[in-house]
Amino acid sequence: MDILRDLSIGNVKLKGNLILAPMAGVTDLPYRILCKEKGASLVYTEMISAKGIYYGNKNTEKLWEIDEAERPVALQLFGSEPELMADMAAKIKERNFDILDINMGCPVPKVVNNGEGSALMKDLSLAGKIIRAVSDAAGKPVTVKFRKGFGAGENTAVEFAKMAEANGAAAVAVHGRTRSQMYKGQADWQVIADVKKAVKIPVIGNGDLFEPEDVKRMYEQTGVDGFMFARGVRGNPWLFSRTIEYLKTGIVPAKPEMEEIISMILRHAKLLTQFKGEYTGIREMRMHSGWYTSGMKHAAGFRNSLCRVETLEELKKILTTMKK
Numbered sequence: 001m002d003i004l005r006d007l008s009i010g011n012v013k014l015k016g017n018l019i020l021a022p023m024a025g026v027t028d029l030p031y032r033i034l035c036k037e038k039g040a041s042l043v044y045t046e047m048i049s050a051k052g053i054y055y056g057n058k059n060t061e062k063l064w065e066i067d068e069a070e071r072p073v074a075l076q077l078f079g080s081e082p083e084l085m086a087d088m089a090a091k092i093k094e095r096n097f098d099i100l101d102i103n104m105g106c107p108v109p110k111v112v113n114n115g116e117g118s119a120l121m122k123d124l125s126l127a128g129k130i131i132r133a134v135s136d137a138a139g140k141p142v143t144v145k146f147r148k149g150f151g152a153g154e155n156t157a158v159e160f161a162k163m164a165e166a167n168g169a170a171a172v173a174v175h176g177r178t179r180s181q182m183y184k185g186q187a188d189w190q191v192i193a194d195v196k197k198a199v200k201i202p203v204i205g206n207g208d209l210f211e212p213e214d215v216k217r218m219y220e221q222t223g224v225d226g227f228m229f230a231r232g233v234r235g236n237p238w239l240f241s242r243t244i245e246y247l248k249t250g251i252v253p254a255k256p257e258m259e260e261i262i263s264m265i266l267r268h269a270k271l272l273t274q275f276k277g278e279y280t281g282i283r284e285m286r287m288h289s290g291w292y293t294s295g296m297k298h299a300a301g302f303r304n305s306l307c308r309v310e311t312l313e314e315l316k317k318i319l320t321t322m323k324k
């Protein structure tokens with residue numbers, strides 16, 4: 001069986017099965033476009049609060065704006081009240097996203113203390129009610145992203161996946177770490193393999209995909225249907241194109257040259273400043289530039305300037321000097 005194949009989630013047919021994970025503060029519209037251009041089959045928005053939609057939170061506007069060029073897109077919602085979640089799913093169903101994903105994996109205390117995100121892994125019955133209610137209301141395929149378990153050493157993923165399937169989920173994405181681990185330690189791919197065996201809906205594996213060869217290893221160890229990249233693609237959208245080439249040819253392509261990285265930073269900065277305005281866009285570019293240039297030899301001085309840059313013009317000047 002080919003590792004790279006066209007994955008269908010409900011009635012949504014993807015070209016390929018390499019997926020950009022939802023990452024708050026990272027996977028905004030400009031970044032999703034860059035990943036799509038490099039071969040991502042499906043991109044996820046940052047997580048969006050159902051309560052935020054209910055209260056008309058202004059910040060939501062930028063989070064759910066979707067460009068036709070990046071579709072298909074999964075919009076990720078989080079929340080803990082089945083009725084409110086279903087009402088919000090119904091309210092937004094005419095928007096131009098393709099799949100509605102429910103976040104049941106977020107580990108941050110602010111979210112967990114509200115009973116949202118990974119806290120739902122502790123309450124299977126409530127999680128099931130949310131998935132059922134949202135699936136009935138969304139008018140689009142509903143997927144669920146969750147973890148291995150909640151507490152240290154807990155492994156409830158198989159039970160959770162079966163519950164999600166029984167309540168109408170069209171696919172699940174499994175991150176092989178517990179909530180206690182946050183992002184530390186190695187992701188447990190055995191639990192992903194166990195979930196794959198336990199359900200009929202497509203299973204997307206997530207955790208520690210940093211190099212093209214990792215996808216092949218994950219496939220061999222788990223047999224999953226799709227592969228979700230997160231930290232590995234920050235400042236590195238080429239991971240999509242390099243993985244595709246590797247899986248087609250068996251040869252691991254070289255990493256991008258300095259020139260290509262510089263062009264990507266510039267394009268990213270232009271898109272981001274157009275989308276969020278120069279003040280916010282350039283400040284957010286400081287963080288992305290840090291990822292783009294991490295590991296670059298002899299770039300300490302440039303990295304220092306990039307993390308203080310104030311304007312697009314200034315950024316262009318730094319990048320021009322880097323080229324010389």
Ligand SMILES: Cc1cc2nc3c(=O)[nH]c(=O)nc-3n(C[C@H](O)[C@H](O)[C@H](O)COP(=O)(O)O)c2cc1C
Binds near residue numbers: 025026187
């Ligand atoms: C900065 C950051 C933000 C994240 N935001 C979200 C989010 O909004 N929704 C979500 O389901 N997961 C979120 N995640 C988790 C990732 O989607 C992914 O599950 C996790 O990073 C494990 O994959 P990795 O080992 O390849 O990084 C976030 C992770 C990071 C590092």
